[in-house]
Amino acid sequence: MAPIVILLTPIIVSSLFLNDPDRMVLITYGKNIIIYTLSFGIAFLAIFIIKLFKKIISKLLTGSSVQYYIHINDDYIEYNPFFGATEKYEWSKISRVIHELPTDQYEEKYIFELYDGSKFEFIPTAAITKEMKMQIDEKILTMDVSFEEY
The missing domain is CATH 2.30.29.30 (Pleckstrin-homology domain (PH domain)/Phosphotyrosine-binding domain (PTB))
Structure with a gap:
């Protein structure tokens, strides 16, 4: 169920932000999914880099403190x-x-x-x-x- 919700999130967010009672149709393009996937990838990469730096910095500080x-x-x-x-x-x-x-x-x-x-x-x-x-x-x-x- 979670992957389906993730795939539908751009459509849901678009309909919430572009809520116009006079609207007849809202069309969201597949490019939104690509941008959404890229943003997930960038967020994942940022979290990975932060964790990597956290490990490196903590190892450097710990190593320095015993030296x-x-x-x-x-x-x-x-x-x-x-x-x-x-x-x-x-x-x-x-x-x-x-x-x-x-x-x-x-x-x-x-x-x-x-x-x-x-x-x-x-x-x-x-x-x-x-x-x-x-x-x-x-x-x-x-x-x-x-x-x-x-």
């Missing part, structure tokens, strides 16, 4: 920014660590200085527990590096 991270383990610190290459800092190449404690004006921050003069810093998020911070501090203390905390 920005800081990974700290016993051997190295790995930093992957939004834009740029992944940087890996071995603990043995770190010369100094500064741990800035949070105040009313500033956020908590770790600053790692390397022997080659470069620096790496990160702000711990709320996801980092006190135990994790203690593990970082213990790792720093086991290394033979200058450690400042203020």
